[in-house]
Amino acid sequence: MTCPMCRLENPPSALACDCGYSFAGRGEDQSIHYLRSIAESVNSIRRMVLFWIVVTLIGAVVWGFIIAMENARDNELRRQPEKATDTRPK
Numbered sequence: 202m203t204c205p206m207c208r209l210e211n212p213p214s215a216l217a218c219d220c221g222y223s224f225a226g227r228g229e230d231q232s233i234h235y236l237r238s239i240a241e242s243v244n245s246i247r248r249m250v251l252f253w254i255v256v257t258l259i260g261a262v263v264w265g266f267i268i269a270m271e272n273a274r275d276n277e278l279r280r281q282p283e284k285a286t287d288t289r290p291k
C-alpha cells in the first residue's frame with residue numbers, strides 16, 4: 202500500500218510506514234477503495250441498464266412497427282370483404 206503521508210510504497214503487511222505514519226487508520230483507505238469499487242459496479246450496472254433500455258426501446262419500436270404493419274394489412278383484408286359485400290346484390 203502507498204503511504205498517504207510520504208507516498209512511499211509499503212508491503213500490505215506493514216503496520217506503519219518508515220515515516221511513522223500508522224496504517225492502523227487504513228480503514229479509511231479501504232473504505233475509499235470500497236466506495237470506488239461500488240462506484241465502478243454502479244457504473245457498469247448503469248451501462249447495462251442503459252444498454253437494455255436502448256435494446257428495449259429499439260425492440261418496442263420494431264415490434265410496434267410490425268404490429269402497425271399487421272394492423273394495416275388486417276384493415277386492408279377487412280376492407281376488401283366489406284367492399285365485396287357492398288357490391289353484392291341485396
Ligand SMILES: [Zn+2]
Binds near residue numbers: 204206207218220221
Ligand atoms: Zn510514509
